[in-house]
Amino acid sequence: MQVPQQQQQQQQPTTPSRLSQSQGGDRTSQDLSTSSSSAHFTGTPPAGGPLASLHPELRSGISLSIAHAHKVYFSGPLARRLELEPSGRPPHRQEGWVDVWAQLGGTTLSVWEMRAIEEASQRGDEVPPSYINVTDAFIGVLGSIEIPASGSQPASKRTNILTLNTAGSNLLLFSAPSGQALVSWAAALRLATWEKSRLEEIYTGHLLRMSLTTPNGEFKQPKTALTRGRLEGWVRIRLAGQVDWKRVYAIITSATGRPESPTSTKSPSVLTKRRMSGIFRSSGGGSQNGGHGSAGMFGPHGHAKGLVDGVAPPVIAFHAAPPQGRKPKPALLTLTHVTQAFALYPERPEMISKSNLFKVEALLGTEVDYTSANSPEKSGAKNKGAKVEERFAGKMAGREGWCIVQPEVGEEPNGQKASLVMDMLKWLMSVAIHDAFGLYGRPAGYTWDPREPTSMMFSYPVGPMRDVSF
Numbered sequence: 001m002q003v004p005q006q007q008q009q010q011q012q013p014t015t016p017s018r019l020s021q022s023q024g025g026d027r028t029s030q031d032l033s034t035s036s037s038s039a040h041f042t043g044t045p046p047a048g049g050p051l052a053s054l055h056p057e058l059r060s061g062i063s064l065s066i067a068h069a070h071k072v073y074f075s076g077p078l079a080r081r082l083e084l085e086p087s088g089r090p091p092h093r094q095e096g097w098v099d100v101w102a103q104l105g106g107t108t109l110s111v112w113e114m115r116a117i118e119e120a121s122q123r124g125d126e127v128p129p130s131y132i133n134v135t136d137a138f139i140g141v142l143g144s145i146e147i148p149a150s151g152s153q154p155a156s157k158r159t160n161i162l163t164l165n166t167a168g169s170n171l172l173l174f175s176a177p178s179g180q181a182l183v184s185w186a187a188a189l190r191l192a193t194w195e196k197s198r199l200e201e202i203y204t205g206h207l208l209r210m211s212l213t214t215p216n217g218e219f220k221q222p223k224t225a226l227t228r229g230r231l232e233g234w235v236r237i238r239l240a241g242q243v244d245w246k247r248v249y250a251i252i253t254s255a256t257g258r259p260e261s262p263t264s265t266k267s268p269s270v271l272t273k274r275r276m277s278g279i280f281r282s283s284g285g286g287s288q289n290g291g292h293g294s295a296g297m298f299g300p301h302g303h304a305k306g307l308v309d310g311v312a313p314p315v316i317a318f319h320a321a322p323p324q325g326r327k328p329k330p331a332l333l334t335l336t337h338v339t340q341a342f343a344l345y346p347e348r349p350e351m352i353s354k355s356n357l358f359k360v361e362a363l364l365g366t367e368v369d370y371t372s373a374n375s376p377e378k379s380g381a382k383n384k385g386a387k388v389e390e391r392f393a394g395k396m397a398g399r400e401g402w403c404i405v406q407p408e409v410g411e412e413p414n415g416q417k418a419s420l421v422m423d424m425l426k427w428l429m430s431v432a433i434h435d436a437f438g439l440y441g442r443p444a445g446y447t448w449d450p451r452e453p454t455s456m457m458f459s460y461p462v463g464p465m466r467d468v469s470f
Contacts (some may be wrong), residue, residue: 039201054349057210061203066346067467068106068199074188075103077173079158080111081147086168086243096153097175104188107135107196132172135196136240136402137201138165139189141182145173162186168243195469197340198459201440203382204342205448207352211425221445222425228429229254234408237318239333239364240401241394248318248332250405254436255314314436315335316360318392332392335362335403338437342456344404344425356424359404365389365397382412 051059051066079097084090099114110129120127140163147154151310158175161180165171176182232251238244316335322328339361346355366386390397407424435443443455450460461469 003165016425046228051349055210057213058203058206058349058352061199061206062345062349064461064466064469065199065203068195068469069108071192071468073104074184076101076181076185077114077161077177078102078185081173081175082170083173084169086135086170088169094150094153097156097158102174103129104134104185104192107192109131109134111355132164132166134166134189134193135162136166137189137193138240139163139186139193140165141186164189165241169241188336196357197361198470200342200345201340201444201456202460203345204358205446207343208446208456209448219446219448236406236408238404239393239396240403241396242370245406249322251316251317251319251323251433252436253312253317255312305325305384315361316433330388333365333397334391335360337400338362338433338439341433341437341439354420356409356420357404357406360400361402362400364393364399364401364403404465 051063054062068371078100080100080102081097082091082095101112101114101117103110109132111132112127116127142161142163144157144159145161146157147153147155158173160176160179162174162176162182162185163171164174174185176185207220208222212222230251230253232249234247235250236245237250238246238248302339313336316338317331318333318335319329319331341360342358344355344357344359346352346357350374366389386397409420434440440456441447441452447455448457449455450462452458459466459470
């Protein structure tokens with residue numbers, strides 16, 4: 001897969017209105033279809049403003065996130081079709097294929113309808129775009145697609161199809177003008193979301209260093225928050241493929257702890273934790289970035305199976321209520337094979353102290369071997385736990401994906417309410433997840449060496465070209 005070349009010069013984003021102005025205002029959609037542009041950066045974010053009041057530890061990482069939002073990865077003409085709403089149902093009014101001009105800046109896809117551009121150009125006006133957030137998107141590539149006739153829309157066939165699932169169960173189809181444009185769009189989208197996840201890891205590293213550095217500048221490795229190999233409490237979660245938040249009782253169990261539920265004793269997959277390989281993985285399975293694949297919602301995955309020294313793997317189990325008795329009810333969902341776990345930057349520096357969201361990339365639910373003749377889909381046999389997980393996670397059950405978690409804030413021993421950030425760090429970093437799943441150098445200890453692949457700071461952007469990220 002070819003990755004759009006990152007141009008070294010800084011330039012203004014190529015929007016349809018600027019193209020029209022440069023051509024005397026008479027550039028048509030047919031002319032636009034012959035042009036596209038690859039990655040560049042639209043400008044250096046200001047050094048002052050909100051960043052000036054930030055802790056020095058956070059300033060560098062957040063400036064990288066601001067720069068990423070200004071980075072234009074690719075732009076060009078597409079044809080768009082809304083196939084499914086977030087509810088998973090077809091739209092009430094099907095518009096069919098609509099010619100658009102699109103531009104990917106950071107993880108925001110700006111889309112202008114060509115008809116609206118032409119009408120606005122005749123008036124000497126500009127038309128605002130619609131925006132699509134692709135941060136959590138699942139990206140797929142299809143050779144061609146045939147749409148049957150429905151209502152007033154005739155049957156149609158399109159080639160060079162890009163699919164996006166950005167919210168809930170929605171499905172957007174984009175048809176590129178050529179195979180080369182399709183590859184460029186797919187690479188740009190995957191690179192943008194992967195770089196976003198890497199910047200979130202860097203932000204997490206800075207947040208951890210700021211929170212656990214002593215007044216004399218010495219970093220103290222965090223102590224475990226696990227008690228007998230477990231951490232538990234109430235959290236709110238949102239899963240890939242869903243738009244609603246659910247309140248659940250979460251239990252994190254390390255590999256050396258007692259298995260929490262029947263689903264946690266299943267044979268684990270052998271899953272690579274090399275975050276660098278994710279953007280080049282085929283669409284055969286996985287989540288959208290980082291650790292990572294690209295088609296988690298619309299395609300199964302395949303992993304080798306085998307016990308790890310006869311020990312149950314680490315697991316995060318979500319329950320409707322705290323388990324009671326010797327035979328508790330099966331977990332609503334389990335997360336295993338975690339490849340990334342990082343805090344989410346709230347997009348505005350002043351909101352950092354008020355945000356306690358973090359994101360986990362993992363296998364959602366019990367692994368299903370879809371290639372086996374005895375797989376549940378082929379044999380019709382499903383155990384009770386798998387059925388519960390399927391009802392809870394929907395199409396994402398048994399696939400790689402993400403889960404956004406918001407812990408409910410507890411109380412300190414002195415009766416005071418805990419800090420939102422520190423409570424989140426307790427769940428995310430203090431062994432609870434990073435140690436349990438062996439992430440970022442733990443349990444031996446965090447490393448901040450940018451040359452170390454396991455470090456959150458790996459390949460930290462530096463120098464005059466730092467604003468183009470990785």
